[in-house]
Amino acid sequence: MLILDFGDTSMRFPRIRNIREDNDLTQQDMAEYLSCSQVAYSYYELGGRSIPLDLLIKIALFYDTSVDYLLGITDCIKPYERSKYPAMKNDE
Numbered sequence: 509m510l511i512l513d514f515g516d517t518s519m520r521f522p523r524i525r526n527i528r529e530d531n532d533l534t535q536q537d538m539a540e541y542l543s544c545s546q547v548a549y550s551y552y553e554l555g556g557r558s559i560p561l562d563l564l565i566k567i568a569l570f571y572d573t574s575v576d577y578l579l580g581i582t583d584c585i586k587p588y589e590r591s592k593y594p595a596m597k598n599d600e
Contacts, residue, residue, distance in 0.1 A: 520555035523578050527571050528553075542566060 528538055539549040542563050551557035559567075568575045568587070576582045 521553055521559070521578065521580075523580060524559075524567060525553045527573070527578070531571070538567075541570060 528535070535549050535553070536546045539546040542549065544563070548557065552559045552563070564575055564578065568578055571578075572587055573585050574582065574587045577585050577587075
């Protein structure tokens with residue numbers, strides 16, 4: 509049996525902050541794009557609040573990267589080839 513130990517259960521997302529800063533955007537800019545408050549967005553970056561999947565997908569599409577990259581699962585910033593049957597459109 510495989511047991512995964514994540515230790516500290518708080519999830520911090522430094523790549524979401526780093527990619528935002530690399531694109532010269534403020535937390536307020538991203539909060540407006542995601543239709544949330546700046547405080548809520550700040551909690552997403554700091555790991556104080558879980559990021560809803562739909563918002564995580566929107567962030568990945570906005571930066572043209574993958575959710576795997578944002579979560580630190582891969583170091584490859586280039587996104588995968590998009591499905592011709594996407595679960596979510598770019599304009600949603």
